[in-house]
Amino acid sequence: MEEQLKEMGMRLQVLREIKDFTEEELAKKLGMSTSEYIAHEEGKRDFSFSFMFNVASILDVDVFNLLSGKSPKLSDCAVVKKGHEFFIKKEGSYNYKHLAYTFKNKKAEPFIVTCMPGEEDAVLHSHEGQEFNFVLSGSMQLKIGENAYVLESGDSVYFNSKIEHGIKVLGDKPVKFVAVVIK
Numbered sequence: 612m613e614e615q616l617k618e619m620g621m622r623l624q625v626l627r628e629i630k631d632f633t634e635e636e637l638a639k640k641l642g643m644s645t646s647e648y649i650a651h652e653e654g655k656r657d658f659s660f661s662f663m664f665n666v667a668s669i670l671d672v673d674v675f676n677l678l679s680g681k682s683p684k685l686s687d688c689a690v691v692k693k694g695h696e697f698f699i700k701k702e703g704s705y706n707y708k709h710l711a712y713t714f715k716n717k718k719a720e721p722f723i724v725t726c727m728p729g730e731e732d733a734v735l736h737s738h739e740g741q742e743f744n745f746v747l748s749g750s751m752q753l754k755i756g757e758n759a760y761v762l763e764s765g766d767s768v769y770f771n772s773k774i775e776h777g778i779k780v781l782g783d784k785p786v787k788f789v790a791v792v793i794k
Contacts, residue, residue: 613654616654616655616656616657616658617653617654618654618680619654619658619677619678619680620651620652620653620654620655621652621654622676622677622680623651623652623666623677624652626670626672626677627652627670630669630670630671632669632670634648634649634652637666637669640669641662641665641666641669659734659736660705660707660736660738660792661736661737661738662736663677663678664720664738664739664740664792665738665739668739668794673712673717674709674720675697675709675712678697678699679697687714687715688714689710689711689712689713689714691710691711691712691713696708696709696710696712696723697709697712704726704727704728704729704730704780705724705725705726706724706725706726707722707723707724708722708723708724709721709722710722710723717794718793718794719791719792719793719794720791720792720794721789721790721791721792722789722790722791722792723747723787723788723789723790724787724788724789724790725785725786725787726749726751726778726780726785726786726787727780727785728780728782728783728784728785729780730779730780731779732777732779733752733753733754733776733777733778733779734777735754735775735776735777736775736776736777737772737773737774737775737776738772738773738792739772739773739794740772740773740792740793740794741769741770741771741772741792741793742769742770742772742776742790742791742792742793743767743768743769743789743790743791743793744762744767744768744769744788744789744790744791745766745767745788745789746762746763746764746765746766746767746786746787746788747764747787747788747789748764748784748785748786748787749763749764749780749781749782749784749785749786749787750762750763750764750780750781750782750784750786751778751779751780751781751786751788752778752779752781753768753776753777753778754775754776754777754778754779755768755770755774755775755776756774756775756776761781762788772792
């Protein structure tokens with residue numbers, strides 16, 4: 612994981628420099644301190660999905676490019692066969708499978724997200740756009756702003772993702788859900 616963070620940090624630095632942003636300017640656009648931002652570039656701080664989504668939007672690149680360093684062959688139709696999703700393993704309890712990484716000019720980013728039990732409280736984050744989540748298995752508490760919702764298999768939610776939100780797994784089993792982030 613540490614090596615992956617360093618590689619992503621180097622890509623982030625190169626993209627920032629290509630777009631002619633200083634560390635301070637990009638940190639300000641992301642709503643964080645310069646030292647927090649620099650920790651990302653140095654590979655010393657894990658990337659939340661909100662951070663990746665927001666920085667990709669500012670730098671005008673696809674999230675897939677930022678995560679992988681690859682430019683997939685983009686098309687007008689993205690078929691992703693079972694087992695061939697782009698897998699993103701995060702430090703901690705979140706894992707993502709990107710379901711449309713080869714589609715060009717996406718207006719939405721669809722993922723299957725798996726969260727493991729163990730976090731005491733939901734870690735809150737926000738990003739531009741809207742989000743739709745559909746729970747496939749397990750049970751979770753989704754906090755959106757001041758509200759908290761318990762969602763179980765078959766439940767869904769659509770919300771303004773500019774509002775701080777976060778997930779806490781309920782029980783001792785992982786929760787798996789489809790998340791579609793709409794730009």
